[in-house]
Amino acid sequence: AQTVTQSQPEMSVQEAETVTLSCTYDTSESNYYLFWYKQPPSRQMILVIRQEAYKQQNATENRFSVNFQKAAKSFSLKISDSQLGDTAMYFCAFARTSGSRLTFGEGTQLTVNP
Amino acid sequence: GAGVSQSPSNKVTEKGKDVELRCDPISGHTALYWYRQRLGQGLEFLIYFQGNSAPDKSGLPSDRFSAERTGESVSTLTIQRTQQEDSAVYLCASSSRFEGLSEQYFGPGTRLTVT
Numbered sequence: 001a002q003t004v005t006q007s008q009p010e011m012s013v014q015e016a017e018t019v020t021l022s023c024t025y026d027t028s029e030s031n032y033y034l035f036w037y038k039q040p041p042s043r044q045m046i047l048v049i050r051q052e053a054y055k056q057q058n059a060t061e062n063r064f065s066v067n068f069q070k071a072a073k074s075f076s077l078k079i080s081d082s083q084l085g086d087t088a089m090y091f092c093a094f095a096r097t098s099g100s101r102l103t104f105g106e107g108t109q110l111t112v113n114p
Numbered sequence: 115g116a117g118v119s120q121s122p123s124n125k126v127t128e129k130g131k132d133v134e135l136r137c138d139p140i141s142g143h144t145a146l147y148w149y150r151q152r153l154g155q156g157l158e159f160l161i162y163f164q165g166n167s168a169p170d171k172s173g174l175p176s177d178r179f180s181a182e183r184t185g186e187s188v189s190t191l192t193i194q195r196t197q198q199e200d201s202a203v204y205l206c207a208s209s210s211r212f213e214g215l216s217e218q219y220f221g222p223g224t225r226l227t228v229t
Contacts, residue, residue, distance in 0.1 A: 004156075042222070043203060043205075043222055043223045043225075044220065044222055045157075045205065045207075045220035046220075047217055047218075050217070091156055091157070099145055099209055100162075100170075101147060101159040101162050101170060101173070102147075102149075102157070102159065102218060103159070104149075104156035104157040104158075105156055106155060106156045107155070107156050
């Protein structure tokens with residue numbers, strides 16, 4: 001069974017600065033998919049960024065980028081130029097195949113301070 | 115078009131009563147997922163539908179939980195004889211099997227409180 005671990009329950013950052021959220025996972029699969037989701041107080045889960053394990057290049061989406069280390073089974077999220085609207089719970093998630101169920105970590109509550 | 119919708123938004127019920135939670139997926143999405151999120155925790159997978167069949171229901175915690183789906187449309191999650199530990203937010207997601215990487219689009223969830 002796959003497991004996803006987020007070791008930082010809470011983090012804070014000053015507006016406009018950079019923050020990195022950590023995620024590690026365990027799997028015996030060679031190909032799989034990794035995601036970061038954001039959940040603001042509205043409860044709406046929003047996909048932030050995704051990575052296919054067979055791709056060596058790290059995914060980027062505007063201010064969001066990942067550091068994918070396949071051998072170390074690590075998938076960290078970097079948020080640059082943090083904004084107040086980035087305040088939310090962030091979840092790392094794993095999928096064994098495209099379209100299969102997601103396995104989530106426990107989440108990291110990120111607070112961006114003005 | 116419209117996103118995934120869920121109803122009710124909030125539900126308070128007494129221990130021992132049955133509840134039904136509804137999910138309307140994005141039109142045309144063949145895959146539908148139910149997850150449970152306990153307070154302050156990550157999401158736990160419950161069941162997955164492809165069309166109206168459920169190839170993976172391994173996450174249902176007990177036989178008090180069941181779900182059905184009509185075609186590629188509405189799904190209902192039913193919890194019988196509710197217990198206090200069933201209190202959680204129940205999230206539904208849908209995805210299109212025709213996308214290259216099937217992103218799951220989530221609904222706003224139903225907050226269930228069992229008193």
